[in-house]
Amino acid sequence: DIQMTQSPSTLSASVGDRVTITCRASQRINDWLAWYQQKPGKAPKLLIYTASTLESGVPSRFSGSGSGTEFTLTISSLQPDDFATYYCQQYKSYPLTFGGGTKVEIK
Amino acid sequence: EVQLVESGGTVVRPGRSLRLSCTASGFIFDDFAMHWVRQAPGKGLEWVSGISWNSGHIDYADSVRGRLTISRDNAKNSLFLEMNSLTTEDTAFYYCAKDISSSSFNAFDFWGLGTLVTVSS
Numbered sequence: 001d002i003q004m005t006q007s008p009s010t011l012s013a014s015v016g017d018r019v020t021i022t023c024r025a026s027q028r029i030n031d032w033l034a035w036y037q038q039k040p041g042k043a044p045k046l047l048i049y050t051a052s053t054l055e056s057g058v059p060s061r062f063s064g065s066g067s068g069t070e071f072t073l074t075i076s077s078l079q080p081d082d083f084a085t086y087y088c089q090q091y092k093s094y095p096l097t098f099g100g101g102t103k104v105e106i107k
Numbered sequence: 108e109v110q111l112v113e114s115g116g117t118v119v120r121p122g123r124s125l126r127l128s129c130t131a132s133g134f135i136f137d138d139f140a141m142h143w144v145r146q147a148p149g150k151g152l153e154w155v156s157g158i159s160w161n162s163g164h165i166d167y168a169d170s171v172r173g174r175l176t177i178s179r180d181n182a183k184n185s186l187f188l189e190m191n192s193l194t195t196e197d198t199a200f201y202y203c204a205k206d207i208s209s210s211s212f213n214a215f216d217f218w219g220l221g222t223l224v225t226v227s228s
Contacts, residue, residue, distance in 0.1 A: 034215075038152075049207065049214035091213045095169065
């Protein structure tokens with residue numbers, strides 16, 4: 001199975017900050033990677049797929065990059081609505097696997 | 108508007124069985140693969156199983172293989188998860204999720220609100 005490792009597990013930041021979350025895959029996954037945002041008590045929401053394609057309706061302050069084994073999710077200017085937990089997911093091979101999550105907290 | 112509504116979650120004793128359902132609307136159900144993803148309370152996301160548009164491709168997480176069975180009824184826009192030999196490790200919110208593709212498994216662009224399965228004696 002492909003293991004997905006996210007860092008950091010928790011991140012404290014302020015509104016307006018630039019935030020970067022890293023996701024590393026235990027094997028090469030090309031660009032078969034998605035990012036999700038989840039708020040407490042809610043279902044996850046797709047932000048980005050194929051590593052850098054922004055899902056329709058997602059604000060342009062979110063961006064994704066990377067290929068192979070190392071990927072990043074960047075929020076260019078953190079907004080109050082962005083405080084949430086973020087997960088990466090690989091779909092290069094089965095079983096599909098998620099990273100452990102990164103919680104973005106208010107500093 | 109895409110909607111996915113899960114049902115069937117409840118409290119069940121270890122070793123028993125349960126069937127979850129997901130009713131879809133707002134899109135052409137048999138054009139897309141579908142999945143079950145679970146989340147234990149306070150924990151991360153775990154993909155459980157996926158099924159292609161025509162049920163020709165099915166796969167499971169190792170933790171549930173042989174105990175859980177995914178199926179779909181395209182005529183009824185419905186997805187199912189038959190759960191057998193339940194253990195406390197299966198306690199979680201179970202989400203139904205729509206794939207962005209029809210046959211291979213990819214990212215999930217719509218999710219239901221989830222249904223809670225609690226396995227407890």
